[in-house]
Amino acid sequence: MRLRSLAIALGLLLVDSNIALAQPASPPAGPPPVGGSPDAPPPSGHPPASPPSGDAPPPKSDPPKTDPPKADPPKADPPKTDPPKTDPPPPNVNPNAIDDARSRMEKGQRLFADAKYGEATDEFSQAYDKHKFPAFLFNAGVAAERAGSRDRAVELYDRFLKAEPNAPDRADIEKTLDRLRKEQTSKTPEPPAPTQKQPDIKALVFVESEPAGAPISIYEKTDPKAGLLDPKKPTQPGYRRVVTGLTAPTNLSLNHGTYFVVVEGFRDYNPTGTQFEFQAGRVYVYRASLSQGDFVGRVEVMLPVTTAQIYVDDPVPHKHAPRAVGPNSIELTPGKHKLTIEAVGFERYEKEIEIVQGQTIKVDAQLERVPYGYLLISGNAEEVEVEINGDDIGIYQKKRHEPLRIRVPAGEHEVEVDADGRKAYESTLKIPRGQEISLDAKLEEAPGKGGAIVTTILAAGALAGGIVLYRYADGLEEGDDFKDPLNGVAIGCLAGAGVFTGLSIFLFVWDPGDDSSAKLSTPREFTGEAEEPAVKVKTDARLGPRISVGVTPGLATEPLAPWIGALPAPTGLVVRGSF
Incomplete structure (x- = not known):
């Protein structure tokens, strides 16, 4: 019996040794197999394959021969093998980084729209230095080209193609680039070919998936009449694939247009997708929550604005990126869900819906614009004072390199901008609901008033002298030889005072130069919202008169200019006000 037990133990030891020697030293790296997670067991009905046998080194001595046991020896469990090692997908971009990128993109887009191309180039370049999103490089190149900086434009375009080689x-x-390099050699601008459009700035698009690691493809809509693309069969006419081979999370740069973003199925997750209307100089985030199985329904959301963000079961304050942007079709699990739709310049829209398996419901979200708009003030003076409806609002400072942003109730308002030594500009502006307009003032130099002041002094002197002489002559006795001459001189002085007074008035009014003017933009969608409430007009009961220390109720400024209504002075604080 002892010999038989020893034989069984040695046999099992040899089997285990062969298995251990046949096991590879390190599993090959690669993506997990399609149809299952690397951590998941094989599908049911298919037992795990036996590991391949290897040749073990022969033992030094053969074990003693014994009769085979009557019962089979206990089966050894196959050794546990680790799943293939794969590089983990990159983490989703920090929401704070996306918010900052969005703020910088909007600022650069605003400068670009106002034809301040040099400032836009700097803003986009600084944004890339901080976040390394290639869209900023391309937009900086476009702005540099518009500014006439060919060398810088070539450098920025080159860097963009290296950062995003599959654009x-x-x-x-x-x-x-070829055209700009020819211009560098010839030093003369060369217009784009008739079939080549002048480049425009791009949108920055973030695509994320839950779980991470899903393949991404993007299709451009070439036929406006084409319907929504089916993510499971993205082959219908009216679309062309422009991006493939990416993995979520990722970011990319796209031109203005209509696109369908497809998050392809992987492992045992279903594909999904959504349609976007990407606008130049904007930032978009699409986060796809992948589902498993066919137990889903759909909601089609119709919207009047392409930048509206759709959140599902994510109340304010939102904890996740929006499920979709703009008019879209979204897959959801059966049951009740709450939609929250937000767009800058519009009131928040909320609606509860119920999804039924295999069915599609439609939601026509009629968004209402907010009852206010924004006025963006800039000018050609170092400091420009702004008044609205007779009240001091704030001061635009040229050194800040950004306009004074003022929130104004929708409707007509009297606007006046002025600067020291320059002519004021006044106009009645109509502020649209939920939109903004910019006013770039060109304030002309005010004419000198030296001549008017001199003639005023002469008029006052002549008037005083005439009155004195007239009274003196009037006190002389009749027959005095000086009385009549003095009366004549007095009358001449008074006449001269009248002439000098008229000349003074003319010199004060006369203006040989041009009047101040302003360039007004057409209404456009908001590029941001004010975070601070309006600074209201206050009354100091101790002083009695009204002191304007802020802005009219209902008005707000962003960014608030330093010392609105109160200006720093070398010797202290000067309070501006109307008394």
Whole structure:
């Protein structure tokens, strides 16, 4: 019996040794198999394959021969093998970084829209230095080209192509580079070819998936009449694939247009997707929550604005990125859900819906614009004072390199901008609901008033002298030889005072130069919201008169200019006000 037990133990030891020697030293790296998680067991009905046998080194001595046991030896469990090692997907971008990128993109887009191309170039370049999103490089290149800085534009376009080598419009960018390099050699601008459009700034698009690691493809809509793309069969006419081979999370740069973002199925997750209307100089975030199985329904959301963000079961303050942006079709699990739709310049829209498996419901979200708009003031003076409806609002400072942003109730308002030594500009402006307009004032130099002041002094002197002489002559006796001459001189002085007074008035009024003017933009969508409430007009009961220390109720400024209604002075604080 002892010999038989020893034989069984040695046999099992040899089997375990063969298995251990046949096991590879390190599993090959690669993506997890399609249809299952790397941590999941094989599908039911398919037992795990036996590990391959290897040749073990022969033992030094054969074990003693014994009769085979009557019962089978206990089966050894196959050794546990680790799943193939794969690189973990990159983490989603920090929401704070996205918010800062959005703020910087909007600021650069605003400068670009106002034709301040040099400042826009600097803003986009600084944004790339901080966040390394290639869209900022391309937008900086476009702004530099518009500013006439060919050398800088070539450098920025080159850097963009290195940072995003698979850009959908790489061929067009290379043509632009060829044209700019020819201009560098010839030193004369060369217009774009008739078939080549002048580049425009791009949108920055973030795509995330839950779980991370899903393949991404993007299709551009080429036929406006084409319907929504089916993510499971994205082959219908009216679309062309412009991006493929990316993995979520990722960011990319896209031109203005309509696109369908497809998050392809992987492992045992279903594909999904959504349609976007990407606008130049904007930031978009799409986060796809992938589902498993066919137990889902759909909601089609119709919206009047393409930048509206759709949240599902994510109340304010939101904890996740929006599920979709703009008019879209979203897959949801059956049951009740709450939609929250937000768009800058519009009131928040909320609606509860109920999804039924295999069915599609439609939601027509009629968004209402907010009852106010924004006025963006800038000018050609170092400091420009702004009044609205007769009240001091704030001061635009040229050194800040950004306009004074003022929130104003929708409707007509009297606006006046002025600066020291310059002519004021006045106009009645109509502020639209939920939109903004910019006013860039060109304030002309005010004419000197030296001549008017001199003639005023002469008029006053002549008037005083005439009155004195007239009274003196009037006190002389009749027949005095000086009386009549003095009366004549007095009358001449008074006449001269009248002439000097008229000349003084003319010199004060006369203006040989041009009047101040302003460039007004057409109404456009908000590029941001004011975070601070309006600074209201206050009354100091101890002083009695009204002191304007802020803005009219209902008005707000962003950014608030330093010392609105109160200005720093070398010797202290000067309070501006109307008394």
